[in-house]
Amino acid sequence: MKKTSLIQKLEVSKKEFLEISKSIIQPNIISDQKKYRILLKKYMKLEKIVFLYEEYKKRLASLKEADFILENDSDMEMKELATKEKYKILEKLSYIEKKSYNLLFLKKEEESETEDDRKAVIVELRSGTGGDEACIFVEDILRMYTMYFKKSGWKYKIIHAQKGGIKGYKEIILDLNGEEGVYGNLKFESGVHRVQRIPKTESQGRVHTSAITVAVLPKVQDIEVNINLSDIKKDTFRSSGSGGQHVNKTESAVRLTHIPSKITVECQEERSQHKNFEKAISVLRSKIYQNEKEKRLRKISIKRKSLVSTGDRSIKIRTYNYPKNRVTDHRIHKSIYNLAGFMNGDIQEMINLLKLFENK
Structure with missing residues (x-):
């Protein structure tokens, strides 16, 4: 980014900061908690940008002084000091420019967030081709995600689980909640995940x-x-999951079928049929909503062929190659050669790249 362009963007941010500073103390804003929280969040972010901008202007003024000495002063000792000072100033300016760019870019990304991006999510993992090995891989991916959830400070509960033949799961469904940005981070994970290993x-x-x-x-x-x-x-x-003798005695597990869409969901993790029904309804509601969303996304993807999150779960999105220690995302043609770290929940780098690609 050119310096003139950066300064213009920083000026706009400063103007916005001053406007928010005035409005955030108005009684009608303070009384509206939702508006107040939104403005406060913007205020805190813009405050960082404005602080950097003021620092940037000071450094530019110091750079002018150093250049003036180098051009006009005949004292060699002063020139030597000015050269050293100029080097330090340029280093600091470069740092501020990078930091300012990151803050401005993140600000733009936050503004482009959809309402869905801030939602909690239902995560479904299902085994596909590969028999017992696919069931084992479901368990591996479950572990990868739960480690990522822990690092992100998110809480999850198992809604439904169906064990595999030898090990792992044929299917597992999670209810996941966090402070914010849960769906915004995980929406790119929908699709076919392929594993290559012995x-x-x-x-x-x-x-x-x-x-x-x-x-x-x-x-x-x-x-x-x-x-x-x-x-x-x-x-x-009757539940087939964990729960001791209880699971064999009562019909607490629930299966719901939405007749118009033919969508079916199951929940058997709670001991109470009523609680299982509530959880199944929550999953069913999300699936119906997602169906409508996918129809819209398909229309959009015709116009935007580069769209990452099409919502099509039949698309192969990622390959985990164990012999080559490589995980590859096929949508952005990106490979990370640290499969062990990735499987231990270090997936944010890939998510950030997918976000960047989507925003472009």
Whole structure:
């Protein structure tokens, strides 16, 4: 970014900061908590930018002084001091420019956030091709995500789980909540995740390819998706999950089918049928909402072929290659050669690159 362009952007930010400084102390703003929180968040971010801008102007003034001495002073000692000082100033200016650019860029990214990006989510992991190995990989990806959730300070609960034949899961559904930006970070994870490795069950040491599907659904309220209960078929059955002897005695597990869309969801993790019903309704609402959203995204993706989050869960998005210690995201053609770190929850770098690509 050119210096003149950066200064113009910093001037705009300073003007906005001064306007918000006046409005944030108005009684009508203070009484409206929602507006006040939004303005306070902007104020705090702009305050950092304005501080850097003031520092930037001081350094530019010092640079002018150093240049004046170098051009006009005949004292060699003064010139030597001015040269050293100029070097330090240029280093500091470069640092401020980078920091200012990052803050301005992040500000732009936050403003482009959708309402969905701030929502909590339902995460579904399902085994695909590969039999037992796919079930094991579901468990591996579950571990990867839960480690990432822990680093992000997010809380999750298992809504539904169906164990695999030998190990792992055929299917697992999570309810995930966080302070903010949960869906905004995880929405790019929807799609087919492919693994290439030698399974533990493989006696001849051959590399196998298996696949699982991941679906990340924004969690929605009943005011956003109104479900008519007459459109729902409810079935109950005995839980096959954990829970001791209780699971074999009562039909606490719930299966709901939304007749118009033919969407089916199950929940069996709670001991109470009523609680399982509530959780199943929450998942069903998110799935209906996502269906409508995917229709819109498909229309958009015709216009924007580079769209990363199309919502199409049949698209192969990522390959985890164990022999080569590589994870590759096929949408942005990016490879990270630290598979162990990635599988331990260090996935933010890839998410940031996907965000950057989407914003472009």
